[in-house]
Amino acid sequence: MLIIKTTALFIITAVAEILGCFLPYLWLRKNGSAWLLLPGALSLVAFVWLLSLHPAASGRVYAAYGGVYVATALFWLRYVEGVELSTHDWVGAAVALCGMAIMVSGWKYS
Incomplete structure (x- = not known):
């Protein structure tokens, strides 16, 4: 159950981080409105807060989060940006x- 809860929280965290980076990208590279910076900044604040919800040591949280971030970023690329993914992308995710x-299953809480 720990892995399911942790993964769900990591997915929400990854979406917050990706959105927080994607909105300024739209402003900088796609002629989006500067108003995109406000929800982008709020999304990054949410990202930091969500990472802080895990009771494990921060380095372990960051390391494990990286795996979910990779997979979530590829889903974003496919379903938001419409880019076809290769077999290598899916296997890498x-x-x-x-x-x-593996990392989360070894977490010990005191």
Whole structure:
């Protein structure tokens, strides 16, 4: 159950981080409104807060989060930006998620 809850929280965290970076990208590279910076900044604040919700040591949280971030970024690329993913992309995401699961399964709480 810990891995499911942690993964769900990591996915929400990754979406907040990606959105927080994507909105300024739209402003800088796609002639978007400067108003995109406000929700982008709020999204990055949410990202930091969400990472702080994990009871494990911060370095462990960041390392495990990286695996979910990789997979979430690829889903974003496919379903938000409409880019086709290769088999290598999907396999890489699976490997990253396996790494996250291995790390989280070893977390000890006191």
